[in-house]
Amino acid sequence: MKIGVIGGGAWGTALAQVAAHGNRDVLLWAREPDVVAAINDRHENSSFLAGVALSPTIRAMGSLGDLSGCDALLVVTPAQHVRAVLAETSVGATPLVLCAKGIEAGTRMLIGEVARQVHPHAPVAVLSGPTFAHEVAAGLPTAVTLAAEDDDLRAALSDRLAAPHFRPYASSDVVGAEIGGAVKNVLAIACGVVEGAGLGQNARAALIARGFAEMTRFGLARGARAETLAGLSGLGDLVLTCSSTSSRNFSLGVGLGRGGSAGALMADRRTVAEGAFTAPVLAEAAREAGVDMPVTDAVCHLLAGAGIADVIADLLARPLREEGA
């Protein structure tokens, strides 16, 4: 199975490195000519994944047309760009493995829904889980959820992408795998705020637990399975990104918690903090589904410039409720 990767950011590059395990050929499309040149000439991506010696069997290209002939395409651009990039890619019935974590603004579509709309004949899979790109690229042990409805595709992709340090767990719950990754980014911003504002470890643990309840309510309303939400792509990734400044979303939250504005914190950054884009659309989607997501709403207010003290006070002043409700 010849793998093509769409997106030369940190995660696309790390996944290309995984797929190149055992000196297998991998094609990687990157948007930036300097990234293409650095990968081909020096086997590095200093722009997005500095300090990693890449496999020489990874070949980078600047034209999406060069990916034709691949047996599966890993889609690893930021969520808000997936539609445009897929529309430029000749896909046919080639399986698409979606690795971006987010919900499309405007349409409120999960990325799998976007992919099916743009390429109706392409089978869709989702790869998601607790995966800091620099750790995966360094060969540190990592486990992910690999979800696809089709049994054969799931097995073929798991076999092809598994490596000694990279362990996919198969699932048929595509929607569940997607929702965990999208929602955890928003909750990671909230946990970063707790850290930045010095609200303490109790508050962070409470946010993780109540955030997971929120993720579960939303996921179940959208057809996800509870065990997927409690697995690697849901709870696993939530715990990772809510506890480390290696997370761009958590770091954004830390900045907000210290009193920075979202505009200033996001200006000029070359890397993506998906939660900032997902939060408003997730809040809309939750309202549409009749699901209460107070932490997500609080993140939206903070991103829009509301004061931290007011937002926290409002969150804590909500009516008391049953834990399982």
Ligand SMILES: NC(=O)c1ccc[n+]([C@@H]2O[C@H](COP(=O)([O-])OP(=O)(O)OC[C@H]3O[C@@H](n4cnc5c(N)ncnc54)[C@H](O)[C@@H]3O)[C@@H](O)[C@H]2O)c1
């Ligand atoms: N970095 C990680 O550790 C990690 C791990 C798992 C999943 N992800 C997910 O992977 C996706 C990609 O994130 P990343 O960390 O690889 O990116 P990144 O932050 O390292 O780099 C930004 C990427 O955005 C691309 N980009 C910017 N403008 C674009 C446009 N108009 N059209 C297409 N692409 C554009 C850049 O080319 C670059 O590849 C995100 O959804 C992220 O949540 C990231």
Ligand SMILES: O=P(O)(O)OC[C@H](O)CO
């Ligand atoms: O840096 P973040 O916050 O985008 O998190 C990266 C991955 O999603 C962690 O699984």
